[in-house]
Amino acid sequence: MNQKNMCPRFEKALMILNHRWNTLLIYQLLDGPQRYSTIKNQLSISSRVLTERLKELESEEIVLRTVIPSTPVVIEYELTEKGYAITPVLKAIEEWSSKWVTIAEE
Amino acid sequence: MNQKNMCPRFEKALMILNHRWNTLLIYQLLDGPQRYSTIKNQLSISSRVLTERLKELESEEIVLRTVIPSTPVVIEYELTEKGYAITPVLKAIEEWSSKWVTIAEE
DNA sequence: TTCTGTGACTTACATTTCGTAACTTAGTTT
DNA sequence: AAACTAAGTTACGAAATGTAAGTCACAGAA
Structure with a gap:
């Protein structure tokens, strides 16, 4: 995947954000810290x-994982600053979708 | 993939844009009309x-396919207005990546 | 007039990624 | 002990992706 003369950071960003589920996961975490089961x-x-x-998102420092030593143990996931910084991307997708995306109806 | 109470248009946008290669393809076509082989x-x-x-992108009306009846036949692909409207999403990814994404170096 | 080349795909098949369902682990309440 | 809970793992089949070779229509070369 990828070309000679594309910015490697941009390329990496695409690899992270386009990996199945990742964008949706980040979107979900915009609501704030959440447990695994939630x-x-x-x-x-x-x-x-x-x-x-x-x-993966944790290793990219987009998500922070916190162990809450209750019983049974609960794990909380939340966006880091780097993670929250993705917000404009999601906003842009929201805007595009509201203007241009149509749903087939019967 | 997906939840009860998420906007279906946003959801669909994510399904299109997150499908492997699609975003990169759109990014590539921002340079203007291009042939298949290019x-x-x-x-x-x-x-x-x-x-x-x-x-897929053609059926979503993001890309337009044009047959140029030369010999051998050449096909040109270009973004539609709906396709070009994705530009802000790519810009947002570019900005995020330039601020936050780092590449491992040895 | 058969032979070679070109652009835009297809096809067959191997590899990788994903989804499903059942299982694990540690501590807790019954 | 037996059952329960949260957050994972594991084994395995299904689906998506990559690889390499093949197809098709036509054109110019030999």
């Missing part, structure tokens, strides 16, 4: 892939 | 998937 219930993602993506 | 050479996408994605 996220899983809101999106119809499987636990296998959810765990995988959260780890 | 696109293929610029991105390292396989012809199988390139054809598939161009058809």
